[in-house]
Amino acid sequence: DGGITQSPKYLFRKEGQNVTLSCEQNLNHDAMYWYRQDPGQGLRLIYYSQIVNDFQKGDIAEGYSVSREKKESFPLTVTSAQKNPTAFYLCASRKGLAGVYEQYFGPGTRLTVT
Amino acid sequence: AQTVTQSQPEMSVQEAETVTLSCTYDTSESDYYLFWYKQPPSRQMILVIRQEAYKQQNATENRFSVNFQKAAKSFSLKISDSQLGDAAMYFCAYRRYETSGSRLTFGEGTQLTVNP
Numbered sequence: 120d121g122g123i124t125q126s127p128k129y130l131f132r133k134e135g136q137n138v139t140l141s142c143e144q145n146l147n148h149d150a151m152y153w154y155r156q157d158p159g160q161g162l163r164l165i166y167y168s169q170i171v172n173d174f175q176k177g178d179i180a181e182g183y184s185v186s187r188e189k190k191e192s193f194p195l196t197v198t199s200a201q202k203n204p205t206a207f208y209l210c211a212s213r214k215g216l217a218g219v220y221e222q223y224f225g226p227g228t229r230l231t232v233t
Numbered sequence: 234a235q236t237v238t239q240s241q242p243e244m245s246v247q248e249a250e251t252v253t254l255s256c257t258y259d260t261s262e263s264d265y266y267l268f269w270y271k272q273p274p275s276r277q278m279i280l281v282i283r284q285e286a287y288k289q290q291n292a293t294e295n296r297f298s299v300n301f302q303k304a305a306k307s308f309s310l311k312i313s314d315s316q317l318g319d320a321a322m323y324f325c326a327y328r329r330y331e332t333s334g335s336r337l338t339f340g341e342g343t344q345l346t347v348n349p
Contacts, residue, residue, distance in 0.1 A: 152336070159242075161324055161339035162278075177336065209278065221268060222337060224278035 122146065123225035125210050130230045132204075140195045140228050142210035151193035152211040152222060155179060162209060168193055197230065204232045235260045237327050239340035246315045247348050253300075254310045254343045256325030262286075264330035267301070267308045268337070273321040281323070284308065286330075312345075320347040 123144045132138045144151065150169045154162040164177030168187040182201025187193050193212075197204045207229050211222040236259045246252035258267070269281040284292045284301050291299050296316075300309045312319055325340040 159341070161237075161341040162337075163339075164336055167336055207276065211278075221280045221283060227276050 123210060123212055123223055125208075125225040125228050128226065128228060130228055132230070132232050134232055135199045136232075137199060138197050138204075138230065138232075140197065140208055140210075140230070142193045142195065142225060144191050144193075144210075144212045144223075144225075146212055146214065146223065147190070148212035148214045148223070149190070150213040150215075151187065152213070153177075153183070153185065153193070153195045154209040154211065156207045156209060156227075165195065165208075197232075204230060206230060235262075235327050235329070235338045237325055237338050237340040239323075239325055239343050241343045242341070243344045243346070245346040245348060246312070248317060249314055251311060251313045252315055252345065254312075254323050254325075254345065256308045256310070256340055258306050258308065258325070258327050258338075260306065260327065260329075262329055266328045266330065267299075268326040268328070269297070269299070269308075269310045270324045270326060270339075271319075271321045272324065272342075273318075278324075282310065315347050317347050317349060320345055 126141045152167040153165040156162050163179050165183050166185040168174035184196045209227045210225040213222045214220045238257045265286045267284045271279045271281050282294045282297050296313045298311045322342045322344050324342045326337040328337050
């Protein structure tokens with residue numbers, strides 16, 4: 120089955136540690152996205168990538184980093200510089216760069232930093 | 234910058250009845266796309282319906298339909314014959330038409346409760 124996988128579903132880390140969230144898609148989609156969701160809020164864009172080896176900052180990129188070495192993979196690193204990293208993180212992908220294609224979402228990773 | 238506003242944080246509806254969720258957006262563009270996504274308790278985001286701004290006809294998908302008012306920059310979602318499985322957070326989203334930066338801007342969501 121084609122889709123987007125995010126692992127793990129729940130992740131726990133100590134404050135001051137970097138942590139990398141995995142996102143893999145086998146849909147052959149060009150664009151990939153990372154969102155953060157906090158309680159009672161909508162999704163906020165962290166980073167996105169339209170092609171391999173290229174990515175752009177979203178609205179809340181500070182304290183995060185990404186890479187896009189392969190078309191199917193777009194890992195997100197939450198660094199110790201992120202002041203409030205506890206949140207639900209969603210990865211998405213989209214076919215093509217134009218047109219009415221929607222974004223497909225992964226199941227998400229709940230990150231808790233204590 | 235584009236903004237999307239959902240003015241109803243919470244809504245409730247009786248099973249089998251109809252409910253309308255509101256969404257307004259702010260843009261200076263003439264061509265764009267609008268979407269409604271559903272997020273049930275599993276937190277999986279699911280596309281409900283989409284609308285291309287250049288199309289005057291309102292989109293429909295089974296029990297879901299939209300009322301797209303371009304001049305008013307309004308994009309409401311109507312759910313007919315509500316079912317218990319419709320209970321979820323609903324997000325309205327906007328995307329520009331251009332190829333570069335095909336990013337979505339989301340509203341803050343409306344939590345829909347369906348009462349049996």
